[in-house]
Amino acid sequence: MKLICGILLIVFGALLFSKVHNIDDFADALRTQQVPVTMIILGAIILLISWFGCCGAIRESYCMSMTYSILLFVLMIGQLALVIYMWVQKDKFLGIMGDTVERAWEHRTRRSDYMDAIQISMKCCGRSGYADYSYQGKFPPSCCRDTNNCSNATVYPIGCKVAFVEFWDRNSDIIKYAGLVIAGIEFVGFIFACCLANSIRNYRRRADY
Known part of the structure; x- marks a missing residue:
């Protein structure tokens, strides 16, 4: 589920960010397109976390499973902070x-x-x-x-x-x-x-x- 959410966030964020291709100053693009940039970054983080979770479960890897749980905890803390x-x-x-x-x-x-x-x-x-x-x-x-x-x-x-x-x-x-x-x-x-x-x-x- 998290994997699908991560992919969708990246796709929709990329579609929105594609609207800035006529802006010469990339820093200006980052300021005016904060929402799609945030969506892409959040989608990439969720995708990374999901990858650790899937690989940890399939390979029965303690290291990957713990990495998944730690990243999930960090994401939860960041979300609570927001x-x-x-x-x-x-x-x-x-x-x-x-x-x-x-x-x-x-x-x-x-x-x-x-x-x-x-x-x-x-x-x-x-x-x-x-x-x-x-x-x-x-x-x-x-x-x-x-x-x-x-x-x-x-x-x-x-x-x-x-x-x-x-x-x-x-x-x-x-x-x-x-x-x-x-x-x-x-x-x-x-x-x-x-x-x-x-x-x-x-x-x-x-x-x-």
Whole structure:
């Protein structure tokens, strides 16, 4: 199961990251594509952990089984640390989400697809509201419910910074509790992995006598 999850995270992260191929500065790509980069790294870590677990069970290797259990424990601790961070630093986390929209707005002249993606997914327009586009005399199609007739009657009234922060504010509790549940499952897996490693070690000891 972890192997499949790891592969899916890498694939989806790579598909998202492929959108930055027109950016010349790779450091800029890393800043603006934090989500897909995180998905790729997390997928690679889960894939590595799953590989140790599968090989340890198939080869009945005590070393690999213990490595799997230790890596699983480290992943669980990291996940708990992220959940606790979101719990106690919620305002700071929401501020980071607001800064994401600010960066997308600042880069709109060079790469408009970041802002377009936020406007389409969040059903919003501009950084603070549709008035932000008054300088160009028209709204981009991503700002309107009807892309073929983008006008004051069909434009989204809410600004993207407010919409994006409110979205994460509504869903942060779901993310936190889901993280705790997954961490609990990983802890159970850690216990079973330790038991498996101990069984393999005892079996090898008995076989040597």
